[in-house]
Structures are given as structure tokens and as C-alpha cells.
Amino acid sequence: xxxxxxxxxxxSCEGCQxxxxxxxxxxxxxxxxxxxVTFREAMTERTDEYxxxxxEGSINRPMDEEKLKKIRANAKVLxxxxxxxxxxxxxxxxNQWPVENVKKEVYGDADIEGNPLFDAFQTxxxxxxxxxxxxxxxxxxxxxxxxxxxxxxxxxxxxxxPTYPVCVECKKNENICxxxxxxxxxxxxxxxxxxxxxxxxxEGCDGCRGYLDDPKMNAAKDVMLKYGITLDxxxxxxNMYNYKKEGY
Amino acid sequence: MSDEVNIHVxxxxxxxxxxxxxxxxxxxxxxNVQWSVVEAPRFFEAMVRxxxxxxxxxxxxxxxxxxxxxxxxxxxxxxxxxxxxxISDQTKLLRRLGVHAENMQSxxxxxxxxxxxxxxxxxxxxxxxxxxxxxxxxxxxxxxxxNFMSDLICGRTIHPMRLTIGGFTMIPTIKELxxxxxxxxAAVEPTKEVAAIxxxxxxxxxxxKRETEYIALVTGKDYALYEGDIGSTDTxxxxxxxxxxxxxxxxxxxxTAKYAKHSRDSFxxxxxxxxxxNYEFLSPLAxxxxxxxGLKPICYNPYMNSVAQIVEFVDAIVDSxxxxxxxxxxxxKYIRPKFEVRAGTGVGACEVPRGLLYHEYTINxxxxxxxxxxxxxxxxxxxxxxxxxxxxxPTLVGKPEKxxxxxxxxxxxxxxxxxxxxxxxLNVRFR
Numbered sequence: 001x002x003x004x005x006x007x008x009x010x011x012s013c014e015g016c017q018x019x020x021x022x023x024x025x026x027x028x029x030x031x032x033x034x035x036x037v038t039f040r041e042a043m044t045e046r047t048d049e050y051x052x053x054x055x056e057g058s059i060n061r062p063m064d065e066e067k068l069k070k071i072r073a074n075a076k077v078l079x080x081x082x083x084x085x086x087x088x089x090x091x092x093x094x095n096q097w098p099v100e101n102v103k104k105e106v107y108g109d110a111d112i113e114g115n116p117l118f119d120a121f122q123t124x125x126x127x128x129x130x131x132x133x134x135x136x137x138x139x140x141x142x143x144x145x146x147x148x149x150x151x152x153x154x155x156x157x158x159x160x161x162p163t164y165p166v167c168v169e170c171k172k173n174e175n176i177c178x179x180x181x182x183x184x185x186x187x188x189x190x191x192x193x194x195x196x197x198x199x200x201x202x203e204g205c206d207g208c209r210g211y212l213d214d215p216k217m218n219a220a221k222d223v224m225l226k227y228g229i230t231l232d233x234x235x236x237x238x239n240m241y242n243y244k245k246e247g248y
Numbered sequence: 249m250s251d252e253v254n255i256h257v258x259x260x261x262x263x264x265x266x267x268x269x270x271x272x273x274x275x276x277x278x279x280n281v282q283w284s285v286v287e288a289p290r291f292f293e294a295m296v297r298x299x300x301x302x303x304x305x306x307x308x309x310x311x312x313x314x315x316x317x318x319x320x321x322x323x324x325x326x327x328x329x330x331x332x333x334x335i336s337d338q339t340k341l342l343r344r345l346g347v348h349a350e351n352m353q354s355x356x357x358x359x360x361x362x363x364x365x366x367x368x369x370x371x372x373x374x375x376x377x378x379x380x381x382x383x384x385x386x387x388x389x390x391x392x393x394x395n396f397m398s399d400l401i402c403g404r405t406i407h408p409m410r411l412t413i414g415g416f417t418m419i420p421t422i423k424e425l426x427x428x429x430x431x432x433x434a435a436v437e438p439t440k441e442v443a444a445i446x447x448x449x450x451x452x453x454x455x456x457k458r459e460t461e462y463i464a465l466v467t468g469k470d471y472a473l474y475e476g477d478i479g480s481t482d483t484x485x486x487x488x489x490x491x492x493x494x495x496x497x498x499x500x501x502x503x504t505a506k507y508a509k510h511s512r513d514s515f516x517x518x519x520x521x522x523x524x525x526n527y528e529f530l531s532p533l534a535x536x537x538x539x540x541x542g543l544k545p546i547c548y549n550p551y552m553n554s555v556a557q558i559v560e561f562v563d564a565i566v567d568s569x570x571x572x573x574x575x576x577x578x579x580x581k582y583i584r585p586k587f588e589v590r591a592g593t594g595v596g597a598c599e600v601p602r603g604l605l606y607h608e609y610t611i612n613x614x615x616x617x618x619x620x621x622x623x624x625x626x627x628x629x630x631x632x633x634x635x636x637x638x639x640x641x642p643t644l645v646g647k648p649e650k651x652x653x654x655x656x657x658x659x660x661x662x663x664x665x666x667x668x669x670x671x672x673x674l675n676v677r678f679r
Binding site: 012014018021036039064093240 | 265288300404410
């Protein structure tokens with residue numbers, strides 16, 4: 001029997017699931033090896049019987065955490081899909097303020113006290129709530145990497161992510177280093193796998209795929225010093241997808 | 249048979265985000281009908297406080313995967329207005345191409361993948377790949393072209409990185425634009441064929457009308473998308489800086505997305521609103537396609553929004569070809585944007601697939617954002633969906649539950665809500 005696949009989304013832009021839809025005809029190849037049984041963004045049918053669960057989004061409320069725990073209990077394999085699920089993504093930017101502060105900023109004096117829909121806590125990555133088996137990083141995910149990883153998971157293999165930085169792919173693409181334009185780039189410490197898509201389009205890397213397990217931080221600091229990057233600039237970039245990531 | 253009907257559609261499918269529908273009727277009377285947005289709130293306006301002008305586009309584009317190009321456009325326009333940054337004619341032409349690319353991508357996704365299963369009576373587009381393979385392949389082809397165009401102009405269809413304050417980080421080559429033009433010309437026939445397929449099944453769209461206000465950008469000289477004043481079917485246009493007069497947001501307990509109103513209890517924004525307000529500026533080809541469906545302004549049937557999207561898809565192809573010709577006539581060159589950071593407040597208003605999107609930022613002299621406001625089209629439409637529900641519900645009493653459910657679901661889907669945007673969620677509940 002083909003493994004049954006379900007997609008779920010929490011606080012996110014649903015861009016990662018959209019990138020799955022953006023596989024176009026390749027989806028037809030994928031559904032020859034897996035059965036998509038739940039995918040709210042694209043189909044009406046749904047079920048609690050599935051083998052592989054893909055989770056998009058970070059976790060914002062007790063009601064969401066409870067739902068995630070049920071999914072974990074149902075799924076044999078749970079995959080964090082995209083930056084929000086993987087690291088908390090940009091959603092974590094708000095964690096630098098207490099929840100009451102951000103609620104007040106957005107909803108003002110509206111009466112939302114005690115309403116469960118608005119009962120947000122500081123946002124959490126998926127692995128801060130339940131065990132995650134595999135991660136597909138990126139904001140958004142790279143659709144080819146997704147197709148490759150789904151194939152590997154469906155075949156019972158352990159999918160592997162690159163262990164080298166974005167700079168390797170950037171050099172291979174023969175780009176001019178964006179530091180030369182006076183931009184700041186997290187390529188030196190960020191996990192490759194995106195084919196250095198941002199620097200290749202003239203924009204510095206924001207680190208959406210998360211850091212390497214063993215990033216060469218001292219070398220990265222030397223590069224920052226050489227190009228006169230201020231601590232403030234650096235911290236803002238570091239926080240964008242990796243807020244309060246341990247060790248930095 | 250019980251005379252009590254309780255329906256709850258939890259997490260409506262084939263929409264972006266999470267929303268619920270509730271419908272309760274007793275003894276032939278509607279007791280409650282409600283559109284509820286249950287999406288987890290994300291607090292973007294709070295998030296960007298203290299962030300550098302240089303990261304506002306990248307952060308706010310993450311509000312929505314489907315319309316991230318639109319968010320980028322409104323964001324850049326707001327930052328540019330705040331800091332007094334001018335853009336070149338070339339940049340504006342390229343940005344208009346980017347807006348078309350995203351509208352095409354989003355409209356064909358909505359009509360082809362999300363709405364068409366309702367017209368064919370199935371749960372998703374997947375079974376149609378077997379039963380209506382030719383039609384699905386045409387839709388996939390148009391979707392791929394739209395994504396190709398988004399990638400080419402904006403760097404990426406989801407979370408574009410080439411769009412930056414003052415211009416672009418990279419632009420397409422002349423050869424790439426010539427190639428794009430050829431592909432757009434080749435897309436005209438398949439688009440008409442897809443329109444014909446939808447037309448053949450358009451009897452599934454309910455014949456429902458409710459008079460309401462429509463709001464869209466206007467310039468008085470074109471089918472306004474990238475810029476313009478804020479026009480309405482009820483009132484005179486106002487400049488974008490006065491957007492708060494048009495939106496009047498408020499919070500309702502059943503929704504983590506805010507609602508909006510202007511001259512009436514609610515209004516509609518999006519393809520149908522633009523069509524109703526700017527019809528005269530559509531290309532002859534787009535008018536021809538509208539004519540196939542008998543669609544004329546002012547159309548008060550919200551289900552026809554999907555048809556207006558097809559009309560806009562055609563118009564986007566025609567206008568994109570004209571823009572490419574204009575770019576090829578000029579001496580295209582790339583200049584990396586340079587500008588001075590200045591303190592100020594600015595508004596960016598842009599038409600995106602689901603309607604009028606506003607971003608407003610206050611930037612301090614250090615270049616950091618101290619205040620942000622983003623008002624999203626779907627938020628502006630939530631109130632109108634609710635009022636449509638209240639108008640259509642009494643006509644549904646006595647019908648089979650499945651039919652009531654489908655009619656309400658299709659109504660919400662017609663608005664193409666982007667609930668992530670509006671905070672992000674949709675559920676139908678017959679309790």
C-alpha cells in the first residue's frame with residue numbers, strides 16, 4: 001500500500017504548501033508513490049488515517065498545540081515543512097515582546113480577553129511541542145528538495161540535508177559576492193540546498209534555512225568586520241529566521 | 249425529518265487559511281448564519297517595530313504565500329513614500345509586469361484548482377486530472393506560465409527577492425522578455441479555451457444578487473492595479489493617504505481577522521470590484537470574454553468574482569504584452585538603487601489578486617520602522633461575506649443540508665479569501 005500523506009497548517013502564509021502545488025505536473029508523479037489523503041488548501045476530502053504528516057507553520061495557541069499533538073499521535077512520520085515549522089520563522093520576531101504587548105499593538109482596546117481564538121502564547125517551532133522526524137527547511141521550501149525528500153521518506157530512507165553553507169552553491173553559480181554591493185549576507189553560516197537563490201538574484205541571504213550544525217562563526221565574524229557590518233545590522237539579520245537560536 | 253438544521257463546516261477547504269461556517273435553522277427560520285475566521289493571529293504589525301527599512305519588504309511578504317508579490321509592492325511603495333524615494337519609469341513598468349504575473353498566478357490557481365472542482369462536482373482537482381485531462385493540462389500550463397513570469401520579473405513567485413526599495417536587485421534580459429512575450433501570445437488561445445470550459449459549467453454558479461459597495465483603485469485612464477486613488481461605487485475617489493476613511497476596521501468576537509466598512513455596513517474589494525469600477529478600461533479581448541459570460545457592470549452577484557478573475561487574466565496577458573513592447577522600445581539598463589534614509593510616514597496602496605492592499609509605515613531617521621499598519625483585502629471582504637450569508641440563508645431553508653453547505657462554501661470561495669493574510673482561517677459550521 002502506498003504511504004498516506006496529510007498536510008496541516010498552523011500560523012503561516014501557506015506558501016510552502018503552495019510551492020507543493022507549484023510542482024505542477026510533477027505532483028502527478030508524486031501521487032503515483034503516495035496517497036494524498038488530507039490537503040485542506042487543495043481538496044475537500046479529509047481523514048485522521050495517515051502515515052506521513054507534513055506540518056506547515058509555527059504554534060501560537062493552546063488550541064493549536066492540542067491539535068498538533070493529535071496529529072503526532074496519528075502519524076508514523078512527522079515532517080516540519082518550511083521555516084515557520086522548522087525554526088519558528090519570521091513568526092518568532094514577535095517573541096521579543098510579551099504577548100500582551102503585541103496583542104495591544106494589533107487589536108488595540110478590542111475586547112478579546114478570554115476568547116480562545118485570541119489566546120496566543122509566544123510562538124513555538126513544531127519541535128518545541130512534539131517530536132519531529134524530518135525537517136524540510138526554507139522560506140518558502142524549495143519544491144525540488146521537497147519532491148526528493150518525499151520520495152526518500154516514502155521509500156523508507158532517511159533524507160539528508162546539505163552540511164555545507166550557501167556560499168558553496170553561490171560560488172558554483174559564479175555570483176559576485178553581495179558583500180561587494182555593501183549588502184549583508186548570512187550565506188557563510190546558513191545551510192545550503194536552495195541553490196543560493198537569493199544571492200543569485202542580487203539579494204543577501206537571510207538565513208531562512210537555519211544555520212549549519214557547526215557554522216564557522218569566527219570566520220563569519222571576520223567577514224562582517226572586513227565589510228564594516230554593525231552589530232545592530234547583524235543582530236537584525238540573525239533574528240529574522242533564527243530568533244533566540246541557541247549558541248549565537 | 250427533523251425541522252432543525254445545524255451545519256458547521258470546520259476549516260473550509262480549498263481556500264487559503266482557516267475559516268468556519270455556521271448555519272442553524274429551526275422550524276423553517278434561520279436562527280444563525282455566521283462566517284468565522286479562526287486563524288491563529290500572527291501579529292505582523294507588532295513584529296516589524298524597530299526593524300530596518302531594508303527588511304520590511306522581506307518580512308511583510310511573509311504575510312501571504314499566494315500574494316507575497318502584492319505585499320512586497322505595497323510595502324516598497326509605503327517605504328518609498330515614507331523616505332521620499334523616486335523610482336524610474338523602467339522600474340514602474342517592470343513592477344506592473346510583476347503585479348500582472350501575480351494576479352495571473354493567483355487567479356488561475358483559484359479558478360482552475362480551487363473553484364473548478366465545485367463546477368464539476370468533485371472534491372479536488374486531482375480526479376479531474378483523469379476525467380478532464382485536457383482541461384487540467386491547459387490550466388496547469390497557464391499556471392506554470394504565470395509562475396515563470398513571476399520568477400523572471402520578481403526572482404521567485406513566493407517571497408520574491410528581486411523587489412527592493414527604489415527598484416530591483418536584478419532585472420530580466422531583453423532576450424528573456426522577448427521569450428516571455430512569445431509565451432504570453434501563445435497563452436491567449438488556451439486561456440479562451442479554459443474560459444469556454446468554465447462557461448460550459450457556469451450554471452453551477454448560483455444566481456444570487458445583493459447590492460453592496462465596491463472599492464478599487466482608479467486613475468481615470470487605465471484599469472488601475474499598481475497605483476491610483478481609492479475609488480468607490482458610492483463616493484468620490486480619495487488619495488491613498490486617506491485610506492483609513494475607506495477601511496474603518498473593527499474587531500468582532502468570531503474572527504481573529506478584523507472587519508471593515510465604509511459608506512454601508514460592508515463593501516467588496518477584488519476582481520469583481522475592479523471590474524465594476526474600471527470596466528471601460530479593459531482591453532477589447534477581455535471585454536469579449538466578459539461578454540461570453542454575459543458579465544456587465546455593475547454585477548451584484550459575488551459568485552461572479554471567479555468569472556471577473558478570468559476576465560482579468562485575459563486583460564493581464566494583453567497589457568503585459570504592451571508593457572514588454574514599451575520596455576523593448578526603450579534602452580533597458582540596470583542601475584542598482586541608491587537613496588538616502590530619511591524619516592517620514594508613507595502609504596502604499598496596490599491592487600493585488602483579492603483586492604486593495606494597504607501598507608503604511610513610519611520610519612525614523614535611523615531607518616527603523618516605528619509604526620506599521622497593513623490592511624488586507626480579505627479583511628475588507630469578511631463583513632461583506634457575512635452580509636451575503638444573511639441575505640442568502642433564508643433562500644436555503646428547506647433545501648438538503650449538502651446543498652446548503654455547498655452553496656455557502658462556494659460563496660466564501662468566490663471571494664477567494666486569503667485568510668493567512670487577514671490573519672488566516674475559514675470554517676463552515678452547521679451546529
